[in-house]
Amino acid sequence: MSEKYDLIIVGSGPGGYVAAIRASQLGLKTAIVERDALGGVCLNWGCIPTKALLRTAEVYHQMQNASAYGLKADNVSFDLDAVVKRSRQIAGQLSGGVKHLMKKNKITVIEGEGRVAKGGAAPKVIVTGKDGKETTYEPKNVLLATGARARTIPPAGLEPDGKFIWTAKEAMVPDTMPKKLLVIGSGAIGIEFASFYNALGAEVTVVEMMDRILPVEDEEISSMALKSFQKQGMNVVTGASVEGVKSGKDQITATIKGKDGKTTSESYDRIVLAIGIVGNVEGLGLEELGVKVDRTHVEVNGFGQTNIKGLHAIGDLTGPPWLAHKASHEGIVCVEKIAGKNPHAFEAWNIPGCTYCHPQIASVGLTEAKAKEAGHKVKVGKFPFIGNGKAIALGEPEGLIKTVFDEKTGELLGAHMIGAEVTELIQGYVVARQGELTEAELMETVFPHPTLSEMMHESVLDAYGRVVHM
16 A cells, blocks of 8 residues: 555646645645646646747737837747747746645655545545556545646537647647637637737637627626727627538638527638636546536535545636636635634635736626626726826726725725736735725725826726826
């Protein structure tokens, strides 16, 4: 029998490896099982490498518009292979960083494919190594952090084919620069890839089933994003679905059904699937254990506990919001509970969401519509980027900060942003909500000048009829 552990974690993404570090800090003898590269999808194929690509697109856009800053940059071009290579190097660097953190925190890394089986106080963990040999472990606790993958629709032909149809993974390492690209789905993943390829000159079409893009965002922000994307040359089709595809020699033809029920067919060089994700529950032995699973997501309570004693789960495997920072926080709460601490149960009420397109989009809490649906009488404040000196100096006058307050209590119900660097600004409102600050404290807070953050202050002031610079 193998070495005993207090905790074995299956999966080393931002949920798994952060949980492992916290467990080690708390004195738990910990091991982590990983079948691929440390860091999971986020570090290797998601959050980080996509931001590297988007940064390239941003710099390329700035170079093309250098004259607006009094600069000259003629015959600007890009090397796609070099762009991809930079992204992969960054991913490799960070994966290596996780390896260092595992060693520093004395966490055992077990390479292989992990699954669970009936055990004693907790399920057994059976790891199949790359050599095919199986090793069985009997830890005191097991934490599943196996993440999720792109949703596909095989009946409609919407699944990776090795050539024309990409998921996010293939879209990050393109074999060629598509001249015409179809992106199916307008959530964060779809819009980020649409933004990247559009900036590099592809003719991009985005198809969304819902009646608007970025459907989880505030409707006003969604509307502004649509206008901006269309201005940049994107073709956006809402209330539509892809009914089927047909591969040719050099292109793939998609049949799109519009909101009027009519279908049209058009050919593209590549298609990116961004129609959601499904939890990686297969092959884990969950059915044999009787683990409750709802539509590919493991059911857990606020401490990551499943219905099976000693078995826990966190991150994308447990459902939305499918965000790395949510997974990390869940992991910390889970292992602190395992270690006998008394953490607050995880709640998703204050998890910010960020989309790194151009312009950026960020939000936290309730949209104006959701706040009203919940029975709140609201006060709404808004402040546009065009009214901010720093935004104008940066050449980024496009954008909006929107805040939603409860009229009776002054509680900040939600904040919604579109514009330059809003993915950095949103944390100010997250801290305010976590600290239960009201409009009074926010209005009395001094913001530095000149900064983009001043708009956050002005938006709060606007909600109460005190806006200064508009």
